[in-house]
Amino acid sequence: MDILIRTYKRRLADVNTRFHRFLFSEIDWEQPLIGIMGQRGVGKTTMMMQRIKAMDPTGEKSFYVSLDNIWFANHSLIELAENMLDRGVSHLYLDEVHRLIGWEQQVKNLYDSYPELHVVFTSSSLLEIDHSIGDLSRRVSMHTLPGLSFREFLMFERYDIPQRLDLSDVLFSHEKIAASISSVIDVLPMFRKYMEKGYYPFYKSMKTDDYYSRLVQSVSTVIEYDIPAVEKKIEYETLIKAKRLVAIVSASLPYIPNMSTLAGLMGSNRSQLLKLFDLLDRAGIIRQLFMSVGGPKALVKPQKILLDNSSLMYALGTPQIGAARESTFASFLSVSHKVGFAKDGDFMVDGRYLFEVGGKGKGFAQIRNIPDSFVVADDIEFGFSNKIPLWLFGFLY
Template sequence: MDEKVITSLLATSRRLMSWARKFPKRRFLYDEILNIDEEYYIGIKGIRGIGKTVLLLQLAHEMERSVYFSADSTLIRPFSLHEVVKTLSELGYRNIFIDEIHRKPEWAEDLKTLYDEHEVRIFFSGSSAIDLLHSGADLSRRVVLRELPPASFREWLNIKMGLDLPRLSLEEVTSRSFDLTNMYIELHTMWKDYMEKGGVLYPVSGFYDALENSIRKVILEDISALREVSVKYETDAYRLLYLVAKSAPFEVNYSSIAKELGISKNMAIRLVEDLSKAGLVYALQPCNSVRKEPKLYLTVPLRMFFARKGFNVHLGALREEFFVNHMRWVSEPCYLKGKRGEKTADFRIGEWVIEVGGGGKSRYQRPDYMAVDGLITGKGRIPLFLFGFVY
């Protein structure tokens, strides 16, 4: 490789590692990654804007002989991933941090070769669509892959407000709701702000422009790792997200998507699966049934982003979205669906049945707990915002 290219790459690496020092707060995955056995390469996947780049730079700053670069950099476009890393290895670098690795052709094959050569250790980030088992190379025994979800309510408060709120277990939330509500009562009003501009970590200035650009890049670039993306596919994917955003829970199913978008039901299923793998949609499965269709939710704050197009968001959907987007990283939830005309609670989380609703929600469905608006506790009622502290 040309000396000027390497010099520029190293200068950029030093500048960005220095820049990352202004972010003292770390996502929860930081400590977990440091404790993974050095035998493995480490991959971090997730949607855009959740802090993957900053996390890599923070890790790089922590380790000796580290260098960072982005796989989509124009500097290294003429060179393979293997060539770049080998050159850095020859210069004495031992911890290589590669951002957006899925943007480099044949990245999986190059990782396998580099691992087998045992000269460096690689940490990399990529889109949510990365799948090691189907990457074309046998990486499952060589790489520990972790998914970094959007920032939880707790993490968002810590990062944006400089707080140091501890993680709570689900058992603590259910058993200590009165004490915890009084402890964090001043943070209750931040729930709405989180649903509007939480989860992803873009600066407040230009937030929605950055988010819109991110959504389009996910559809055009990240999903292209799964299949060819045409102009019609891009339009249909965007319209599907909009359809979910403006709908109440259970209003959207494969048939309604097909009808609204003018596509086949099979194509509707494929779109949902692709957007789920890309991290924009979460398809919540029913409890004890394979025949029912999933309930569709969006990643925070996509519902409020699309609401700017001119519709009123269904508050029940917003509450459920907050709850589900936190519970899914704790214990795989499922939704309850009774027979026609039968009233059931909303979700099962492990051994517990939980109903999500407004402050006036009753115990008609006889759930174990009710996650509700407001600050009133007792008789199984738990303020909804407390569930945002569980990861």
């Protein structure tokens, strides 16, 4: 226990409170049970430590621990809670909760047995949370933390940035807003840097090659550990196919899956491919786009597949620029909006707005005369009328 306490105190002393992710101010931290899920490296641990620092500067009423610690090999959360309550702790912060066997039942027991205790937990295995949360879902206030937006990236780079924008601001006031931002920030080179490596906050502390290596390892961890944790009977050969599928998508233009061709290439069948698509999507590796944004995704062929974000694309190789642009746009919009496939353009958002994404020369030929349609162009500082710079959508969160 002394080692756990020393580790906590050291991490609390080292936490940087200069920059807070957007989700920090959106969580109702007074809720008795809070869950935060997100990909590895997006800043969940830092956000918990910042919350402790803001609420309890001395850290005496709070306690943080990562559940992958060997202490939990022969101790339970109940034992931890009893120990901490005896020390006057009222708030527990549990990192990487999915690493604890039977975590959902143990967390439920904490909630039911100690109503005076506030608990916040995180998980980097989106699949495990989705698979196991069960009855706990009625008790927990769940949140998802995505990677950095372009706005947050600029803040991370110490620029003075305005508040986040609503989609209506971007669509109908973009000329004025973009001109104002571009007058004080050289946005295009910064946006290129963001697309290449700015989605995960730890880019700041690593050389680019090391950063990309860590992202590749994260993909391997999802496939080799997270997927088998929820699909107990999955075969090793199927996991190899999942890696091949990610490689195919990462090297493609926005990927339009032909199930017969892909099944032959992968040595698989349609149902197995759909299952892999669904698992990789839920794990935050790929993003499936459907004509309709509702319905049982695991049973329907996606019309288009993208990698989750452009940093991941650059880590896995030199991406097709068109795919990187579309991946970036989808990552911006999907945080607060429903993003679907569009027959006449690239994306249908909230079932209403049609978007065509391209370079600075992209025109309206494919979406001309369609109501509520917009061109989203890369490599332009500001647009005009219904042509909007891609980077400005990075201010939505």
